[in-house]
Amino acid sequence: MRYSEAEQARMMSGARTIARKWIHLKARERVLIVTTENHLKEAQLMKQCFQEKSRYVDILAVEDRGKRIGVLFDENEDVFDAYHTIVGATEYSIVTTKAAKRAIEHGSKFLSLPLSTNNEQSMLAYSFLKMDTKKSKLMAQVIKKYLDSATVLNVTTKAGTKLRMYKSGRNAGFFNGDVKDGGGFSSASIELYVPIEETKTEGTMIVDGSMGYIGKVTEPFGITFSKGRISEIEDKADGKRFKDYLVSFQDFEMYVAGEFGIGLNSYSKCRGKCYIEDESAYGTFHIGFGRNIALGGVHEATSHFDLVALEPDIYADNRKIMEKGKIIIPEPQVY
Structure with missing residues (x-):
């Protein structure tokens, strides 16, 4: 999806709020943004913002399985083991999965950020x-x-x-x-x-x-x-x-x-x-x-x-x- 310059500016502001006030990124933290192809643009923008704080930011773009996406992260419980911070930025939430539970129990930070909207506006641009x-x-x-x-x-x-x-x-x-x-x-x-x-x-x-x-x-x-x-x-x-x-x-x-x-x-x-x-x-x-x-x-x-x-x-x-x-x-x- 293509976003206007004004929309991208609002998205950048939202991504910086997430980086600075929500997940409190630090320079040496390894960060993983989990997303799907339809939200890859938003993930790339978040990566750009997150790199203002952390040097190690990766994107994992997984197959879009819709509301059954959680099955993928139940079947691969250790997928987040190498990261200090995980942002679940898929269409549907993955926070209730076994992989997310394992990451939290191992001391990693996990933010559930499902990006689903019904009006073609990025959630990163929402004022809430x-x-x-x-x-x-x-x-x-x-x-x-x-x-x-x-x-x-x-x-x-x-x-x-x-x-x-x-x-x-x-x-x-x-x-x-x-x-x-x-x-x-x-x-x-x-x-x-x-x-x-x-x-x-x-x-x-x-x-x-x-x-x-x-x-x-x-x-x-x-x-x-x-x-x-x-x-x-x-x-x-x-x-x-x-x-x-x-x-x-x-x-x-x-x-x-x-x-x-x-x-x-x-x-x-x-x-x-x-x-x-x-x-x-x-x-x-x-x-x-x-x-x-x-x-x-x-x-x-x-x-x-x-x-x-x-x-x-x-x-x-x-x-x-x-x-x-x-x-x-x-x-x-x-x-």
Whole structure:
């Protein structure tokens, strides 16, 4: 894809943010940018920016397997062993793969940077990359302690969502781009996440934000959960699109709800133009389906994707921590 000079200037600015504020590159670090042919131009631009900080930057362009790209990095667990920093800049996220998990466990830095967009604009040029990492960290910390101490999470929305999830023994984490704050691992999706128990989600989610890689919802539709799995999808146009997408994985484990997420990026808008921007948008929540091992869960599946809904009321046990998508300080409990 060819980009205008103005677009390339914005992309360079985004790449420098990643190099300096997210992965904190140093001169002697060996860096690997993993990408596919359709994002090679962006990878080359990132390499140019990264070389302002590090002398050793390589690009690994792999076969574009679409949403099944993770299989390649499950089959080659040691592919990142020679590098100190890995940036996963493919179309679909590879952070939940065995190779990424191995790299993180061995002390390498890993940034998940899936570059999928629906409007032919490079994600590197999106303004949501400008979100202050310190501010998003503070936002996460305000509510993380309540989530960590809770056993049950309830979510309702004016649109009709009524979900009940469980997280016994599971703690929340957050991404703000900065690998230092993530203990060596972070994502461009600026959010707080919980690896919910995989067999216990019950209720209904009304999807009125976006459908991840599929794009924006045109008509809200409902999804029913039973024992942690999708049991019914409402028979509307977008519901059918989502159902077809699920079927295309040919993997029943993709029907499992394994993550509950809260968007923390006030620069992001849920517009259906960029998967990462949608799930990051402040005022939204998302449910992640499929593999969740990189988030602290135990569920294996072919891949991972999220559905986004708007303006939730969220309760950690009986403490209300969000109201219509806005973080609130929970009132003291009365016994």
